[in-house]
Amino acid sequence: MKKTAVKVTGLGKRYGSNQVLKEFSMEAERGKITCIMGRSGCGKTTLLRIMMGLETADEGECRGMGGLRKSAVFQEDRLCENLSVLANIRLVCPEKTREEILREMRAVDLTGSEDQMVSQLSGGMKRRVAILRALLAPYDILFLDEPFRGLDKETEQKVIEYTKEKCTGRTVIFVTHKEEEARRIGAVQIIKMKE
Numbered sequence: 001m002k003k004t005a006v007k008v009t010g011l012g013k014r015y016g017s018n019q020v021l022k023e024f025s026m027e028a029e030r031g032k033i034t035c036i037m038g039r040s041g042c043g044k045t046t047l048l049r050i051m052m053g054l055e056t057a058d059e060g061e062c063r064g065m066g067g068l069r070k071s072a073v074f075q076e077d078r079l080c081e082n083l084s085v086l087a088n089i090r091l092v093c094p095e096k097t098r099e100e101i102l103r104e105m106r107a108v109d110l111t112g113s114e115d116q117m118v119s120q121l122s123g124g125m126k127r128r129v130a131i132l133r134a135l136l137a138p139y140d141i142l143f144l145d146e147p148f149r150g151l152d153k154e155t156e157q158k159v160i161e162y163t164k165e166k167c168t169g170r171t172v173i174f175v176t177h178k179e180e181e182a183r184r185i186g187a188v189q190i191i192k193m194k195e
């Protein structure tokens, strides 16, 4: 039997005269990856922000989030620029040893950059640090908002595989523009949002 983790019903959200969400409903299964797709500007990030409690809806409700530990990769990296890579990751998992974190870094080709300041990294490296930080944090539900944007093909492949490995069996809401990514990561359903 399917277990629902989050149930969104009749969600409505306006910014001034811009009706972003209207009577939007969806369910996300517990322990599975749910993918959300839709045209740019259709409200995917807004939906995620409402689910995370960072934004309030005008109408409707979002059930199941109460008490859940949330982790996220936002569209922006949101890293601490003046801390090292290791220090950024340690913020979310202080119990992990340096060796343990280095092992995870190796899996996404970040070997050797552990003591570098985030401000000195390339865009693609920052992206991978943001992804690692979200995946290594303790969470019950993970939100991924176009996490693989800006990675070259080879790195993207590796990072998607790593993310899939880490997320299997967890509740994940994954926003992407690429259906292939949804398939590769093992999403159980793809929700297509209309404008």
Ligand SMILES: Nc1ncnc2c1ncn2[C@@H]1O[C@H](COP(=O)(O)OP(=O)(O)OP(=O)(O)O)[C@@H](O)[C@H]1O
Binding pocket: 015, 018, 020, 038, 039, 040, 041, 042, 043, 044, 045, 046, 047
């Ligand atoms: N804080 C805000 N104030 C005013 N308008 C906003 C705000 N946040 C989002 N919007 C508007 O809401 C609409 C939906 O934005 P949102 O970021 O949710 O879309 P999206 O589907 O995630 O787009 P993309 O695929 O480009 O990331 C856009 O028209 C955007 O301009």
